Amino acid sequence: MTGPDAPPGPTVIVRVVARLLLAPSVVVAVALIVKGYTAVGDGFAAGMVVGLAVALNAVALGARRAEAALPVLRHAPYAAVGGALLALASGFFPVALGEPVFSHRPGPDEKVVSVGKAELMTAVSFDVGIFLLVVGVVTVLVHQLAEPDQEPQA
Amino acid sequence: MQGWASCATAAVGFVVCLVAWQRGGGTVSLPWVPSLDLRLSFAFDGLAALYSLLATGVGVLVFAYGTRYLRQHLVEDDRPLAERRRFWPWMALFAAAMVGLATATDLVLVFVFFDLTAVCSYFLIGFDRERRAARTAALTALLVTIVPAVALLAGAVLLYSTYGTFSIPELVATVEPGTTTTVAGLLIAVAALAKSAQVPLHFWLPRAMEAPTPVSAYLHSAAMVAAGVLVLGRVHPLLARSEVVLTVLLVVGLTSVAVGGVLALGRDELKQVLAYSTISQYGYVVTLYGMVGAAAAGAAAFYVVVHAVAKSALFLSAGAVTTATGEDRLSRLGGLGRRMPVLAAATGVAAATLAALPLTGGFFSDELFFAAAKEHGPVLTVASVLAAALTFAYIGRYWIRLFLGPLATAPAALSPVLLVPVVVLALVAVAAGVVPSPITTLAEGAGAVSHAAPVTLSPAYHLDLRATNVMALAAWALGGLLLAAAGLRDRASRLVATAGDRLGPRRAYTASVIGLRRVSERLHDWETRDLRSSIAAVLVPAGALAAAAFAATPVARAFTVGPIAGADWLVLPLLVLVGVATLVAARTRERLGIVLALAAVGFGLAAVYALRAAPDVALVAVLVETMLTLVFLAALGRLPGTEPRREHGRRRGQRWRDPLIATVSGLGAFVVIWGYLSEPREAPSVAAEQIRLAPAAHGQDVVTVIVADFRGLDTLGEITVLLIAAIGVATLLGRGRLW
Numbered sequence: 001m002t003g004p005d006a007p008p009g010p011t012v013i014v015r016v017v018a019r020l021l022l023a024p025s026v027v028v029a030v031a032l033i034v035k036g037y038t039a040v041g042d043g044f045a046a047g048m049v050v051g052l053a054v055a056l057n058a059v060a061l062g063a064r065r066a067e068a069a070l071p072v073l074r075h076a077p078y079a080a081v082g083g084a085l086l087a088l089a090s091g092f093f094p095v096a097l098g099e100p101v102f103s104h105r106p107g108p109d110e111k112v113v114s115v116g117k118a119e120l121m122t123a124v125s126f127d128v129g130i131f132l133l134v135v136g137v138v139t140v141l142v143h144q145l146a147e148p149d150q151e152p153q154a
Numbered sequence: 155m156q157g158w159a160s161c162a163t164a165a166v167g168f169v170v171c172l173v174a175w176q177r178g179g180g181t182v183s184l185p186w187v188p189s190l191d192l193r194l195s196f197a198f199d200g201l202a203a204l205y206s207l208l209a210t211g212v213g214v215l216v217f218a219y220g221t222r223y224l225r226q227h228l229v230e231d232d233r234p235l236a237e238r239r240r241f242w243p244w245m246a247l248f249a250a251a252m253v254g255l256a257t258a259t260d261l262v263l264v265f266v267f268f269d270l271t272a273v274c275s276y277f278l279i280g281f282d283r284e285r286r287a288a289r290t291a292a293l294t295a296l297l298v299t300i301v302p303a304v305a306l307l308a309g310a311v312l313l314y315s316t317y318g319t320f321s322i323p324e325l326v327a328t329v330e331p332g333t334t335t336t337v338a339g340l341l342i343a344v345a346a347l348a349k350s351a352q353v354p355l356h357f358w359l360p361r362a363m364e365a366p367t368p369v370s371a372y373l374h375s376a377a378m379v380a381a382g383v384l385v386l387g388r389v390h391p392l393l394a395r396s397e398v399v400l401t402v403l404l405v406v407g408l409t410s411v412a413v414g415g416v417l418a419l420g421r422d423e424l425k426q427v428l429a430y431s432t433i434s435q436y437g438y439v440v441t442l443y444g445m446v447g448a449a450a451a452g453a454a455a456f457y458v459v460v461h462a463v464a465k466s467a468l469f470l471s472a473g474a475v476t477t478a479t480g481e482d483r484l485s486r487l488g489g490l491g492r493r494m495p496v497l498a499a500a501t502g503v504a505a506a507t508l509a510a511l512p513l514t515g516g517f518f519s520d521e522l523f524f525a526a527a528k529e530h531g532p533v534l535t536v537a538s539v540l541a542a543a544l545t546f547a548y549i550g551r552y553w554i555r556l557f558l559g560p561l562a563t564a565p566a567a568l569s570p571v572l573l574v575p576v577v578v579l580a581l582v583a584v585a586a587g588v589v590p591s592p593i594t595t596l597a598e599g600a601g602a603v604s605h606a607a608p609v610t611l612s613p614a615y616h617l618d619l620r621a622t623n624v625m626a627l628a629a630w631a632l633g634g635l636l637l638a639a640a641g642l643r644d645r646a647s648r649l650v651a652t653a654g655d656r657l658g659p660r661r662a663y664t665a666s667v668i669g670l671r672r673v674s675e676r677l678h679d680w681e682t683r684d685l686r687s688s689i690a691a692v693l694v695p696a697g698a699l700a701a702a703a704f705a706a707t708p709v710a711r712a713f714t715v716g717p718i719a720g721a722d723w724l725v726l727p728l729l730v731l732v733g734v735a736t737l738v739a740a741r742t743r744e745r746l747g748i749v750l751a752l753a754a755v756g757f758g759l760a761a762v763y764a765l766r767a768a769p770d771v772a773l774v775a776v777l778v779e780t781m782l783t784l785v786f787l788a789a790l791g792r793l794p795g796t797e798p799r800r801e802h803g804r805r806r807g808q809r810w811r812d813p814l815i816a817t818v819s820g821l822g823a824f825v826v827i828w829g830y831l832s833e834p835r836e837a838p839s840v841a842a843e844q845i846r847l848a849p850a851a852h853g854q855d856v857v858t859v860i861v862a863d864f865r866g867l868d869t870l871g872e873i874t875v876l877l878i879a880a881i882g883v884a885t886l887l888g889r890g891r892l893w
Contacts, residue, residue: 037852037853037854037855037858037859037862038853038854038855039854039855040769040770040773040855040857041770041773041855041858042770042855042857042858042861042862043862044774044861045770045773045774045777048774048777048778048781049777051781052777052780052781052784055781055784055785055788056784058788059784059787059788059791074893076892076893077892077893080877080880080892081877083873084873084874084877087869087870087873088870091866091867091870101866101867102863102866102867104851104862104863104866106852108850108851108852109850112852119852121852123851123852123853123859123862123863123866124862126862126866126869127858127862129873130862130869130873133873133876133877134873134876136880137876137877137879137880140880140883140884140892140893141880141883143893144880144883144884144887144888145883145887
């Protein structure tokens with residue numbers, strides 16, 4: 001990618017594409033989750049899509065600059081832990097009601113309220129938990145692994 | 155504080171056992187692993203009563219002694235008293251494990267407690283862990299007793315496979331003589347003999363003297379070493395159905411008596427003399443188990459009790475002597491009798507008990523031993539007299555060298571806590587010699603379990619020239635001669651010791667440990683030498699094993715070429731593309747080329763998934779592939795140069811190594827997949843069920859429903875792993891801060 005004579009850092013094309021890809025990838029991720037329970041895709045895939053966008057930004061701009069440009073990334077640890085807690089709650093709330101774990105509501109024969117294609121049920125909130133966790137973990141990993149050499153070309 | 159707490163616990167245990175014994179015992183059986191027919195079966199019968207009373211009773215005295223001893227031991231070594239925390243819990247667990255082992259009547263449960271005692275002994279022998287000798291001694295004890303213990307498990311499984319039960323009482327009722335019984339009996343006997351430190355697996359015991367004295371005293375009398383003969387006594391009705399096993403027991407027992415006794419004659423260190431004495435004394439018990447019969451079974455139980463009392467007294471006395479004088483060798487000690495008359499008298503009683511003098515319990519145990527031996531012919535009669543003579547000689551030498559003659563090292567004042575337990579044990583030994591009936595009753599109960607029939611013992615003094623009395627007199631006379639002929643005795647003992655060092659099993663043990671470590675290091679070095687070796691270490695066995703599995707199970711029409719139709723015409727070119735990309739990745743020299751070729755492989759396969767009606771897998775494959783390529787590119791940007799450095803100095807043979815590894819593993823995988831695709835099973839019923847139920851769970855995408863609903867708990871576990879991985883990275887790189 002970078003020969004010995006080329007200037008350090010990725011080309012301007014990569015940087016621009018990375019920037020531009022961010023918004024569409026979030027849209028795709030949301031779409032994956034929303035229709036996840038009725039069509040292809042789930043929380044993990046959605047999380048990967050956003051994670052990819054974050055990683056691409058880190059590669060293109062350098063992790064620190066990407067984080068400066070997207071301050072929201074700071075909340076990644078909360079997303080990871082919150083996702084885990086949401087998934088845990090979605091799976092284990094039936095225990096409080098004396099049912100086996102992962103007895104999702106609404107139950108098999110009950111009616112599901114849908115907003116467009118999105119079904120409002122605990123299985124979907126479990127999926128959202130997975131999504132948050134994957135995004136959070138990928139972002140934290142990118143942050144941590146980029147730490148050792150701080151901004152080579154800054 | 156912890157010491158006295160352990161002591162009190164042991165005392166309570168002793169009282170409970172005593173009450174249970176008086177009440178006639180009882181049995182408990184709870185299901186443990188029903189699918190494997192395992193039960194938590196405990197029985198408080200005669201044998202259990204004997205050994206649990208020993209473990210708790212001797213435990214009380216040894217623990218009381220230990221409270222004082224340990225404090226002094228730690229102070230002398232400049233170690234914090236807090237290290238007691240590494241001692242007392244193990245001691246208490248040791249006692250509990252012995253009681254568990256004594257009462258367990260399920261072979262697998264026996265195995266568990268058997269190993270538990272070994273684990274406790276490991277930590278106790280290695281208590282002085284900053285000393286290398288203590289560490290190696292602990293490891294030796296662990297290996298020599300735990301590796302043969304696997305034989306016990308193997309024997310149990312063998313019996314289970316034939317008779318369908320692990321329960322010892324049920325096995326005793328059903329087992330028939332035969333090859334299975336012999337083999338299983340031998341396996342169990344090996345484990346028990348190693349535990350009881352019988353030749354040739356005896357060498358761990360003298361080394362284990364590195365342990366603090368209370369540990370030695372306990373280990374030798376009521377725990378660990380006693381566990382071996384306890385198991386022999388427990389399964390004896392099974393062993394008695396095979397002549398071979400009985401002969402092995404006889405031979406091993408007599409050899410141990412001889413080897414232990416002769417070596418004890420020449421040792422200089424106090425605890426070493428006692429250690430070899432223990433080998434010899436348990437040889438007596440094993441010999442008795444080798445003779446079948448009510449008399450032998452009862453005598454073995456009686457012997458164990460008397461020996462435990464005497465031996466723990468001797469160990470505690472040796473520890474007291476060392477504490478008072480700072481010396482632990484006979485050659486530097488002597489004449490202590492005048493300065494420590496009480497200790498000398500108590501030790502004398504214990505020594506007399508081993509030497510089987512009248513008015514001690516030892517006299518009766520030898521009387522019963524002689525009586526049992528006499529029933530089994532002249533060879534055993536003579537052997538038993540010689541054994542008793544040997545014991546008389548070495549323990550006589552020990553006591554005389556220690557307490558008579560000129561004073562060698564002046565002793566300091568001794569704490570009563572170190573003295574009282576020895577005196578109490580000596581009193582017990584004398585009481586057993588005057589009123590043997592409590593121990594007789596105990597031994598009759600235990601013997602009845604080992605013999606699987608009622609046993610009557612009648613030890614008593616007879617002032618006439620009956621055979622047992624003549625044998626005892628002969629033993630004392632011979633022992634006295636041996637005691638007098640010091641030069642001959644020492645030379646013989648030294649000769650045997652040298653021969654043992656040269657050719658003995660300890661050498662084989664050391665060689666095998668060193669050899670194993672060398673093989674392991676060689677293998678490890680080879681595996682971790684470079685990335686290729688690490689990969690080969692996974693791929694080659696996987697490929698070879700898969701190929702072997704297919705070669706071993708020939709199936710008709712296993713490998714067929716099916717028709718090509720529909721979407722297959724799209725899959726084929728994709729696969730060709732994957733193949734070409736693979737070759738490119740293998741041949742190209744430039745890093746970027748390799749990464750892009752690998753990406754092509756991944757995307758090509760993702761497309762194949764999509765065409766094979768697995769869109770979810772395809773989606774994830776595309777995403778993961780993209781992420782991987784991105785990571786690769788990011789990493790490449792930081793590497794110097796564009797090509798991997800050529801490896802210098804590769805040997806000629808290695809040129810063909812990588813292609814060979816690739817071929818073997820690739821063929822293995824190919825054969826597996828071809829075999830699977832040739833005979834596609836019906837969709838397994840679980841999958842069919844899940845597909846059927848997906849709409850009821852309000853989902854059309856079966857994969858998502860499985861991930862989020864049917865197998866939701868698995869998913870939760872997996873994402874938790876992700877979070878833990880992130881925390882791990884943060885701990886390593888970010889000092890524990892996630893951001």
